[in-house]
Amino acid sequence: xxxxxxxxxxxxxxxxxxxxxxxxxxxxxxxxxxxxxxxxxxxxxxxxxxxxxxxxxxxxxxxxxxxxxxxxxxxxxxxxxxxxxxxxxxxxxxxxxxxxxxxxxxxxxxxxxxxxx
Amino acid sequence: xxxxxxxxxxxxxxxxxxxxxxxxxxxxxxxxxxxxxxxxxxxxxxxxxxxxxxxxxxxxxxxxxxxxxxxxxxxxxxxxxxxxxxxxxxxxxxxxxxxxxxxxxxxx
Numbered sequence: 077x078x079x080x081x082x083x084x085x086x087x088x089x090x091x092x093x094x095x096x097x098x099x100x101x102x103x104x105x106x107x108x109x110x111x112x113x114x115x116x117x118x119x120x121x122x123x124x125x126x127x128x129x130x131x132x133x134x135x136x137x138x139x140x141x142x143x144x145x146x147x148x149x150x151x152x153x154x155x156x157x158x159x160x161x162x163x164x165x166x167x168x169x170x171x172x173x174x175x176x177x178x179x180x181x182x183x184x185x186x187x188x189x190x191x192x193x
Numbered sequence: 194x195x196x197x198x199x200x201x202x203x204x205x206x207x208x209x210x211x212x213x214x215x216x217x218x219x220x221x222x223x224x225x226x227x228x229x230x231x232x233x234x235x236x237x238x239x240x241x242x243x244x245x246x247x248x249x250x251x252x253x254x255x256x257x258x259x260x261x262x263x264x265x266x267x268x269x270x271x272x273x274x275x276x277x278x279x280x281x282x283x284x285x286x287x288x289x290x291x292x293x294x295x296x297x298x299x300x301x
Contacts, residue, residue, distance in 0.1 A: 082237065109289070118283050118291030119237070166237065174289060183291075184236035 080169050080185035088191045089157050097152040097188045099167030105174055107131075107151040109182060110142060111166040119135055119166055126178055154190075164193045195220045195283050199292035207300045212256075213269040214295045216284035219265065223270045227285040228258055231294075237283070243267060254278070274299045 077105035084133045091094050099107055107126045121134040125144035137156040148169070154161055168174075168182035198213040218224055228240040241252025248260045258269045267284060279299045284292040 111289075111291075116293075118293050120291070150221070168237075181239055181242075186234060186236045191290050 080183050081159050082165075082167050082168060082185040084188060085186070086122075086189045088190075088193065090193050091157055093160060093192075094155045094159050095157060095190060096184075097154075097165050097167075099152070099185060101150070101152045101169035102183050103146045105169035105171050105183070106148050107170045107180070108144055108148065109149065109168045109170070109174060110150070110152045113135070113166055113169065113187070114160075114168040115163070122152070124174065131173060155191045156187070159192050162190060164189050195224070195286065195287045197290055197292040199282075199284050200297050201204055201295050202293065203296045205298040205300065207272045209273050212269070212274045212278065212297065214284075214297065215271040216267045216268060216269065216280050216292060217265055217288045218284070220286055224286050226258075226260060228252065228256070228269050229269075229283045229285060229291075231281040231283065234289075235268045240269070240282075276301065278285050 080102050083098045104105050109124040110122040113119040120135050124132040128144045141153045141190045143151045164187040166184055166187045168184045170180040172180040173180055174180050197220045198217045218276050226243040229237045230240050231237050240256050241250045243250045243260045251257045256260050256271045258267050276299050281294045281296050
């Protein structure tokens, strides 16, 4: 069984650019969630995708967008990068939704560290 | 509204001594609570979860946590620290709202 993988491991961009981060779910999982973890802070929920549809979003602007593909892999896209977007971006997969009462255990990838200069 | 507060940003213990990582939560309904561990350059790993069953929850690697509704707390404990326990620990409530984390250092 393959765990959650993310690419790239590290990325450096400049302010105003666009970035795409990728995540491969654990085998059999149909839900992917994305989190932003700034240095010295806990992860913050960005959004969750269930069967290719966005299902739940945290307090992030529209320039953060995502996709989930038929094989349940996922992308996180960030447009018009700002310095504050520098963070570790974590992807987590699960078998079903994880929001509120419908809890399903999440399995996290190692993350992509994004630096915006 | 839901929130979680980890009362210590850094805890340092000696190997073989007890570990206590403190977490208080706020929730407008009966909460689900979790503890995750994050080792450097590794993904977050679920240690244990409380979902309204037994108030004392046992997790992996000898960790356990007790849900105390009257104190709105969910503290993580371990009787004897091991060097491999050194990591960042996160308390999480309901909709995957994470605390700021507690860094555990274990001294030889």
